[in-house]
Amino acid sequence: MTLPNPQHLHSFLNSLNEAQHKAVLHEPAAPLQILAGPGSGKTKVLTSRIAYLILHHSIPASSICAVTFTNKAATEMQERLCKLIGKQRTSAVRMGTFHALCALFLRKFSKVVGIEGNFTVCDHDESKKIIAGLLKPYKDFLASKDISLKDGTVLSYISRAKAKGTTAKEFIAEHKKANNDRRSSDFDPQDDIQRVVGNIYQDYEKALRRSNSLDFDDLLLFGVKLFTEHPPATSWCRHVLVDEFQDTNVTQYELMRAIAAPTKGCVTVVGDPDQSIYGWRSAEVGNLAKMRKDFTGTEQIFLEENYRSTGAILKASLAIVSQDKSRIPKTLLTSHPLGTIPVLRSFPSEQAEANFIAVEIKRLVASMGGVLRWGDFAILLRFSALSRAIESALQKEAIPSAVLGGHKFFERQEIKDILAYLQLVDNPSFVPALTRAINIPSRAIGEKSIEALIARADKTKMSPLDVIERIYDSHQPDIKPAVKHKVGPFVKTVRALRKLATEGTSPPDLIQRLLALIQYEDHLKKTQPEWESRWENVQELITFASEVEHDVNLVDVDTNADPSSSDTPLRLFLQASMLSSEGDNQSEEDSKEKVTISTCHAAKGLEWPVVIIPAVEQGTFPFYRTDDVQEERRLLYVACTRAQTLLYLSHVSKRKVGGETKTKEISEFVASATKEHSGIFTLRTPQLPPPARAVVTRVLGRPDAPEAEVLRRVAEFRKTTRYLDSADDAVGQSEVLYHPALGMGGNARPTATFVSSSSMTMAGASSSNAKPPTRRTPKFGSLVRPASLHPGSSSSSGAQGQILAPSKQNVETPVSTLTVPAKPFVAVQSGVPPPGVPPPVTGGVKRRLGMSGMGRGGMGFPNKKFKPPIL
DNA sequence: ACATCTACTCCAATC
DNA sequence: GAGTAGATGT
Numbered sequence: 081m082t083l084p085n086p087q088h089l090h091s092f093l094n095s096l097n098e099a100q101h102k103a104v105l106h107e108p109a110a111p112l113q114i115l116a117g118p119g120s121g122k123t124k125v126l127t128s129r130i131a132y133l134i135l136h137h138s139i140p141a142s143s144i145c146a147v148t149f150t151n152k153a154a155t156e157m158q159e160r161l162c163k164l165i166g167k168q169r170t171s172a173v174r175m176g177t178f179h180a181l182c183a184l185f186l187r188k189f190s191k192v193v194g195i196e197g198n199f200t201v202c203d204h205d206e207s208k209k210i211i212a213g214l215l216k217p218y219k220d221f222l223a224s225k226d227i228s229l230k231d232g233t234v235l236s237y238i239s240r241a242k243a244k245g246t247t248a249k250e251f252i253a254e255h256k257k258a259n260n261d262r263r264s265s266d267f268d269p270q271d272d273i274q275r276v277v278g279n280i281y282q283d284y285e286k287a288l289r290r291s292n293s294l295d296f297d298d299l300l301l302f303g304v305k306l307f308t309e310h311p312p313a314t315s316w317c318r319h320v321l322v323d324e325f326q327d328t329n330v331t332q333y334e335l336m337r338a339i340a341a342p343t344k345g346c347v348t349v350v351g352d353p354d355q356s357i358y359g360w361r362s363a364e365v366g367n368l369a370k371m372r373k374d375f376t377g378t379e380q381i382f383l384e385e386n387y388r389s390t391g392a393i394l395k396a397s398l399a400i401v402s403q404d405k406s407r408i409p410k411t412l413l414t415s416h417p418l419g420t421i422p423v424l425r426s427f428p429s430e431q432a433e434a435n436f437i438a439v440e441i442k443r444l445v446a447s448m449g450g451v452l453r454w455g456d457f458a459i460l461l462r463f464s465a466l467s468r469a470i471e472s473a474l475q476k477e478a479i480p481s482a483v484l485g486g487h488k489f490f491e492r493q494e495i496k497d498i499l500a501y502l503q504l505v506d507n508p509s510f511v512p513a514l515t516r517a518i519n520i521p522s523r524a525i526g527e528k529s530i531e532a533l534i535a536r537a538d539k540t541k542m543s544p545l546d547v548i549e550r551i552y553d554s555h556q557p558d559i560k561p562a563v564k565h566k567v568g569p570f571v572k573t574v575r576a577l578r579k580l581a582t583e584g585t586s587p588p589d590l591i592q593r594l595l596a597l598i599q600y601e602d603h604l605k606k607t608q609p610e611w612e613s614r615w616e617n618v619q620e621l622i623t624f625a626s627e628v629e630h631d632v633n634l635v636d637v638d639t640n641a642d643p644s645s646s647d648t649p650l651r652l653f654l655q656a657s658m659l660s661s662e663g664d665n666q667s668e669e670d671s672k673e674k675v676t677i678s679t680c681h682a683a684k685g686l687e688w689p690v691v692i693i694p695a696v697e698q699g700t701f702p703f704y705r706t707d708d709v710q711e712e713r714r715l716l717y718v719a720c721t722r723a724q725t726l727l728y729l730s731h732v733s734k735r736k737v738g739g740e741t742k743t744k745e746i747s748e749f750v751a752s753a754t755k756e757h758s759g760i761f762t763l764r765t766p767q768l769p770p771p772a773r774a775v776v777t778r779v780l781g782r783p784d785a786p787e788a789e790v791l792r793r794v795a796e797f798r799k800t801t802r803y804l805d806s807a808d809d810a811v812g813q814s815e816v817l818y819h820p821a822l823g824m825g826g827n828a829r830p831t832a833t834f835v836s837s838s839s840m841t842m843a844g845a846s847s848s849n850a851k852p853p854t855r856r857t858p859k860f861g862s863l864v865r866p867a868s869l870h871p872g873s874s875s876s877s878g879a880q881g882q883i884l885a886p887s888k889q890n891v892e893t894p895v896s897t898l899t900v901p902a903k904p905f906v907a908v909q910s911g912v913p914p915p916g917v918p919p920p921v922t923g924g925v926k927r928r929l930g931m932s933g934m935g936r937g938g939m940g941f942p943n944k945k946f947k948p949p950i951l
Numbered sequence: 952a953c954a955t956c957t958a959c960t961c962c963a964a965t966c
Numbered sequence: 967g968a969g970t971a972g973a974t975g976t
Binding site: 149150151152177178179180183201203204296297299300324327357358360361462463464465485488522524525526527528658659660661679680681682700703704705706715737738 | 952953960961962963964965966
């Protein structure tokens, strides 16, 4: 291993741009906000700054605290830091999510805040179940007032209160006050709801404490309490760094302040207000301003140089986000070429849209000669339900795809079944685990019996598990629907596991024993149609358990705390399970072979060479029920800025929403952006002749494909994909073109539609070798983003947009060209040969992409005449 | 207590 | 067009 040395330090400092350099070298004691636009290298700056603090300022790694929101971000930071300062020092840095950090210290100092060290982390499902129980007594009352209040709704009210640091008492008091301030004569269903929620909040807290359990919000709240009230818990700290600061909620901000207290202002945060898309999850962008007030002398450094995307993509993205007039003006520079103008298209139906996407992906792969693979494409959606039409279109075209996100590994029932037993072994008070495990496998112990058990436990101040064990041992009378004999195998199982755990049996072995004891495989076979994959998941849990064990030995850090702290391997495994949101591990190789379908939210922080955003329509984007339109706009901005070289937006005129077909209009975000900055989008699908291909390969840092390969693939594509003119289009679909003059794309002109021969021949037949999309989470490696140059240019004069409809016997993609900046263009369908070569590519100059540079004329627009495209 | 049917809802999702 | 809470039946 190469040890970091001064030489090394200089070489990584040299690779930084000016702003990055300034941020890394910024005086440690002066509070710093790094406002980092998309693709501006914020992780690089963060890790470099940590390295610099350690290597140059000689701050011990173990007194640096780096906090992230996700495990993924934490892992990435760890990996990158490792390359700078080596494994040893990296592992000494206190790095992790807010929750993991709190959990770590709460285990050590549990008594200080009045909890037990073996507390269990309660996840949303379990919280919901607790709340469902507490909600029952109110059912009649709510029904009488005709109010429907679901457990999830109550939980989100409570969670929102906790995210702000509002206790149950305060919540109730606030509501009373608000109520008094109002004329009492109004009846407001909100009153009743607030009152019920207040009461449940109080009971919910009690239930958690009785279960010796903390929910996710509690981890932070108890963390704040610990760090503010108990100096030894923070005395180690000399610098705090927070990633994605715009996503912090009030409690997380307080947490940061508490941990940073002994540092006297040695705080570095990184964030981007433009990428704040989690307001609905209690994130407070206002924390940026708050920090500047609380930490006097906070300085701001802007990272505005983008290393990810082409100029044209950034221009369109900025045009969208800058429509928010209340936004802090910021810009983005790129050293990349202008590249291909983002495409904006309209379609008559979601099927037509989906069809276009599928065929266009195929066409791009072909015309890039294989430089782009399936894994280079992402389809980003406002919400996952929109994926239906797209998934089936991709399937028809035999394009493999994977949905990013989906159900999470640790939320699967087979995983929770196993964890419940182990949680019970570690923490006998944890009621949610008891109520689940007691009937796995089914032991015919019903709701009534469990209720009676819990009631008895409350009365006798014992844990429900104690009560069950005592009944089983005949130390206590049985309850009515005789439970004693039914509970036998359960008690025996728990006792056996408990014994094994105290003897130091490792978590993987514990799970193996448990599976045998309850014959879990048989249970799955009996109850689950998909028992095989569920059983695989159980095996994966065992693997995970063995990895945690491994990690722990490496990562264990000294915290100046009681060394006899009770972190057993089992406890560490359980905690890792609860605090990890990791999806299924899909191999990186695998994800390269699949088109990614994801929500825009889940795409944050990721990047793809080609990004396609369908359903950019009013009601969908912005979503009709949003309470912050600007946040929706930023979400679209985030989605657009994921694209490295090609970007597509599309909308339809009619879409089925919940069984009903609704007329749709183009999103106001795009309509207003195109009105103000014409030329940021084109109807013309990119033709990718050698110069355009060169831009793509340069931005991606990949070698270009040989021309022969391109020709071969294009010919292949033509063979398999047929293009039909709408005149003889049996399917009756036709494209609708976006019309900037109308603003809303309703200009339906019969033009062309894609129908691939494969989809025609395969419709109904099962000859497709496309597998149904997997609902599994692929892992994404970070992509390279080398710099290259040359902005394209051109302005357009009032020419007409044209559409190319290729000759019928030939395979062709329709090409439409939009060349009118401010004036309406006319989209014509014809048999005219395709115009269209991308804008000239010039090189070498760094280009400012602020909106200031984009006058009426609209730059970067293809000028009237084009050479025939490659395809 | 469990199986089956019906009616209703339907945004995003970190830890 | 699916997932599920709730009601009903066995």
